[in-house]
Amino acid sequence: MRWRTGLIGVLAMALLPPAAAQQHAGHASQTEDAEARRQRAWNERLAIASPLSVGAALDAAGRLWLARVENRRLLVSHSADGGRRYSTPVPVTPQPEAVMADAENRPKIAVGADGSVHVSWTQSLDKPMSAHIRYARSTDGGKTFSLPAILNDDRQVISHRFDSLAIDGRGRVAVAWLDARSRTARTVGKSPQTDVGLYAAVSEDGGTNFGRNRRIADHSCQCCRTGLTWTAAGPVAFWRHVFGRNIRDFAIANLNGGPVLRVTDDAWEIDGCPHHGGGIAVDGHGNLHIAWFTNGEKRKGIFYRRIAQTDFSKADARLDMSAPLALGDPARQAGHPAVAAVGERVLLTWREFDGQRFSAWAMLSRDAGTSWSAPRKLAEAAQQADYTLPLIDARQALVVWNTAAEGLRVLEVRP
């Protein structure tokens, strides 16, 4: 008799609508299982052996430095011959950890005039979308690194992600990131604001100590990369903010204090995740150069604009901005733009996709962004490809591009 009851039970489970069947199982254990599955899936997502997203920088001697993730270790190496040969990679993370290196997330690296090497990254934690902002530096030319520090001083297991790094070359280090800590202080769901804002930590002693976390802005977009550049008046961050209820345009702010300044007005109103940020660089005159993506009412695609030098920390700062310049071919999904500058030279780069293949593009200005060379296609990739990373100094303009089929490429942009 018992077997028949069992069979009928199975039949009932199969015939019941799924929601009812779900109620059948213990509710608490169901939630636990779901939570365990979420964590497992999140960890699987992070366990890719060799993610494509890398960080790159040039040092004072023009050598190329790379930060990349292999088997849950963050490794730093350098090349003196434009990427043909690299030094033996040095681990920055003494223990394996989940370094985020995926599209909008990548390790950041910067090298000071004194040869100090600074690295920041986002370390994913077990809970989905939660992470710490990490930092380490080397004072012996990249032979060894300090023990990684956690920069977000709240240490909560919540989202601290999308870090950006800048140094002033004279011992100051700044890191900015998107931080969800204000979410816990507010009644979630009742506030019209997003649950994320921009936070930063600054070191005055070459990265030995960082000051208390600074809250720069509330109500930012949640999952676009941030940008950071060091101007004469301090570090200036660039991020996708939320204006009004839900307009996701870009803002800048000086981390040393001052207003949140709106620098794009594309009127992109979206109850959603663009997963598509922008970049910022400062030239030798103190002008800012920004490149970004939008899908707004007023314009769609990727754009560049120059913001003339001014004191961005003044509450009444008036911005003198050039008209947005469209980049790339919208029909080929031109996206993920980035910018680098030195003296009067500015390098813009972006990625295109024709439905089958990615291509890397760049253009160069020699007059601080007033006029530009024709856009040039630098390379194509047959399989998956990272964003393109611009690097510039007095001697060279390079685009670093990591691609699954062709490997890591260092592409020269000739004037």
Add this chain to the structure above:
Amino acid sequence: MRRIVHAVFTLWLAFGAAFALAGELQPFTGASLPAIQKQFAGRPFILTLWSLTCHHCVKELQMLGRLARSERSLPLVIVSTDTPAEAREIRAALKRFGLQRFDTWVFDDTVPERLRYAIDPAWRGELPRSYLFDPAHRREAHSGLLGEAQLRDWLRRNRPAK
């Protein structure tokens, strides 16, 4: 007795198989959208795209789950832009929102941009993303959360022919 057991077992197999198919996460490739359109030939349907990493997608799935409770014959196709490696978590999320009985898919390409492009070259990857296909399969694209009222209104106008 034997006949009853046999009948029950056959029924169980048949229904079990039907549920398994509905709950199955299918690999979404470049050929999948034409196949889905063929399946819905002459009928309207909603194609919704989401990801485990997308903040707003949870709200979208919640809303669709609510809608699905009152609209038993909701013509809904749900596509995750994550990877097949995350199938377990995708299924768990769909189940949480009571959406597992629908056609569910997961992106299956080492270059997911190819699939995005195949669906719509004008879609830049923002999520959630949805397409409302009318009976002639003229489609309306939408980025960000769909309003429940907007969707109910669209359903009234495009009620599938009985």
